[in-house]
Amino acid sequence: MKWMLVAAALACLHDTISARKINGWYPCNLRTFATPAPATTTSSTGQAMDDESPTIRGWRLNDQDPANAIFRSLIVNPATDMSITLGAAAAAPTVECAEITMPLCHEGICESNATITVFVKRMRAAPGRNTAAAKSLWVLQGGPGASSVNMEGIMAALYDAPGSYLGGSVDVYTMDHRGTGRSSRLSCVASQVETSGSPTKGHFTSQSFPDCIQDVNMQLGDDADVNLLKAYSTTSAATDLSKIISLLNTTPNAHTTVYGVSYGTYLVQRLMQLANPSVKGYVLDGVVSQSGSKSGEKLSFADWAVNMDEIGTAFMALCAKDATCGPKFATSSLQETLKALYTSMDSKGPKGTTCSSFLTSVGGSSLTPPSYTLRQLLGHLLQVQSIRNFIPVLVYRLSRCNPNDATAVANFVTAYLNIIGAPDESDAYDSSMLYNLVALSELFTYPAPSRPSLRASFAGSLIASDTSSLVTMYCLASNGKDAACASEKPSTKPGFQFIYPTDKYFDVAIAIPNGTSVLLLSGLLDPQTPPKFARYQLASFVGTAKRLIEFPTSAHGTILNTPVTVQNKVPCGASIVSSFVMAGGLDKLDTTCLEYLTPNSFAITTALGQRLMATDDVYEGTPRKAIVPRTPSDSAASDVPASTKPPSESQVNSSWRSLAIAAVVVAAVIFLVMVVVVMRLRRQVREAKDLSAEYIVDPVEP
Structure with a gap:
């Protein structure tokens, strides 16, 4: 017995030591990849462009992937004024990277002697600028399932950009959530389901998803009791963060602030529930409410269509008072016009008009009503400010x-697909399986709603994304225990599940x-985390040291989507976050930038x-060219001579690849152009469309 006690003590000691092992710190680049990721949210001063943080990368018009529709990762646009911050910061700070060893199972969560590594990147405060009470700021990506790559631009913007209060005096950190990127990424290695060469071309289907479930369970060594799945829970990731903060805070009176988006x-x-005494401030941007499921106040992915439609309706209502948009809908509001359009398109059938025929072709199936394809498209556009x-x-x-009009619409859809289909190195760092695990375990509705009910919510909306296939995924992951799963008839691997039990938090x-x-930030036009959830969370927090700031026209991720009228300044959200860090709380928070927010304009x-x-x-304009779809073999999306390609425009996101230009469109060839566009887009969509009605979910981008 004594020998066993000694062995247990030694095992605990080994676990403690291994949890403190740091492989680093090594000099590294602020940007992980030399080629910037495609960008899709706004910068501080430009109307042009820019996911983790909501990104449209990888979406197709027939995409039923809720991972591509929900919680897109925040993306920084390197082509706008953010690039100024990257250039300025990159020359000054020391950027370092490390892997920190952590137990696979933290105490009280699960049991295993295995370890994992967690990747951390930091920008060190400039020598002499940090105070005795050393300050640090952590910026955390959304997802779930997204890596920290798209936080790098935000780190630079906060570090010392004009309008940021940090001034290079704060250590700025980020990390890959366990199970993503360089932090022991969760993937289906043995089954090879996620590879483009797989029979499903990397997509999950009702046949392949169970294989992936078994694969991951076997990797973890789980004996089908779901014990080790808890190793990749939100609580496990939060414990990683808490332990790393304690490990790195070696200075007396250290002051750490933690920012999270989505x-x-x-x-x-x-x-916050772990209550690490080293952390003094918390910032929530685009709030996923933590509690209140019984009263409908906890955000659930099952309610995605309803929530998005509320924001879509609010956005369209602004059109009536806008000088550009209002006159175009003088006799019928934008909302009423859209309702009539849906009815007209569907009543005339997929070949009713040139436009509805085009949408049907792009949607990938004559069985999909044109309104469904358009509703999905508008839902994705609503997320990109x-x-x-x-x-x-x-x-x-x-x-x-x-x-x-037909040519203009075809041009837009083609250009859009060209943009979001561009290769992105950071995709390989995202984890679909972590997304599935966390989303289905903690961010869904329990018991599960029926798939037809979610489909009906989508069909009854004006602008939305269809996430009804989450029900099938949930039934596969839970072995079909809920009543809603009876009609799904999931084909599961006996004994294996992919949902972990929730804990006391x-x-x-x-x-x-x-x-x-705690500081909460919310955009009133955020379709991904609507403002009502920030208000719910504010009310549910026990304590008075809390404040919610709302931005009238901002979409998801106010740290970027709050442009100001003052040139060469970071967005207002970034300015307020930096003020919160330097002020050490809410009492001296500087919100002056709210007076200079760029007003909404269509x-x-x-x-x-x-x-x-x-x-x-x-x-009203006549398109002067036809935009040609990019094929997989296109390096610049063109099959015309390079001399005919348009030059790069600095006003528009430079990470968007140059669009191919065909001959000038004239009335005599419009029909031919439409046929060519439809045929090529149909071929693109066919490559990625669901192999059957069994289509479930693509790898999360995010």
Whole structure:
């Protein structure tokens, strides 16, 4: 017995030592990849462009992937004024990377002697600028399932950009959530389901997803009791973060602030529940509410269509008072026009008009109503602040649908698919399986709703994304225990599940730790984490050291989507976050930038109009060119001589690949152009469309 006690003590000692092993710190680049990821949210001063943090990367018009529809990872646009911050910061700070060994199972979560590594990147404060009470800021990605790559631009912007209060005096950190990127990424290695060479071309189907479930369980050595699946829970990731903060905070009076966006806010709230005394401030941007499932106040992916439609309706209501948009819908509002358009398109059938026929072809199936394809497209555009203004343009053009309108719509869809289909190295760092595990275990509705009910919610909306296939995924992961799974008839591997039991922190109100404060940021036009969930979370926090700031026209990720009228300044959200860090709390928070927020406008620059529709006037103009779909073999999306390609436009996201230009479109060849576009897009879509009605989910981008 004594020998066993000694062995147990030695095992615990080994676990403690291994949890503190640091492989680093090594000099590294701020940007992981030399080629920037495609960008899709706004910068501080430009209308043009830019996911982890909501990205549209990888989406197709027939995409039923909820991982591509939900919680897109925040993406920084390296082409706008953010590139100034990258250039300025990159020359000054020391950037370091390390792997830190952690137990696979933290104490009280699961049992295993195995370890994993967690990847951390940091920008060190400039010599002499950090104070005696050393400050550090952590920025955490959303997802779930997204790596930290797309936090790198945010790190630079906060570090010392004009308008940021940090001034290079704060260590700025990020990390890959366990199970993603360089932190022991969770993937289906043996089954090879996620590879492009697999029979399903990397997609999950109802046949392949169970294989992946078994694969991951076998990798973990789980004996089908779901014990080790808890090793990749939100609580496990929050414990990683808490231990690493304690490990690195060696200076007396150290002051750490932790910022999270989207699912990152859910992770930060779990960190709050751990109450690490080294953490003094918490920032939640795009809030995923932690509690209140019984009252409908906890965000659930099952409610995605309903929540998005609320924001879509609010966005369209702004059109009536806008000088650009309002006159185009003088006799019938944008909302009513869209309703009538859906009815008209579907009643006339897939071949009713040139425009509806085009949408049907792009949607990938004649069985898919044109309205479903358009509703999905508008749902994705609503999430991208810099191009959501094309929503009324498309509704206007599609309602009229003359030959010029048909070409303009075809140009937009083609350009859009070219952009989001561009290769991105960071995709390989995301983890679909971690997304599935966390989303189905903690971010769904229990018991599960039926798939038809979610499909009906989508069909009854004006702007939304269809996430009904999450029900099938949930039934596969849970072995079909809920009543809603009876009609799904899931084909599962006996004994293997992919949902972990929730713990004591799940769905309970959070007490704000003593001596800390929490700042919540929310965009009133955020379709991914609508503002009502930030308000719910604010009310549920136990304590008074809390504040919610709402931005009237901002989409998801206010740290980027809050442009100001002052040139060469970081977005207002970034400025407020930096002020919170330096002030050490809410009392001296500087919110002056709220007075300089760029007002909402539906105007679209000529540069963006040319890039996406090949016309200066997106409502009335005649497209001067046909934009050609990119094929997989295209390096620059063109099959015309290089001399005919348009030059890069600095006003538009430079990470968007150059669009191929065909001959000038004239009335005599419009029909031919439409046929060519439809045939090539149909071929592209066929490559990725569901192999059957069994299609479940693609790898998360995010």
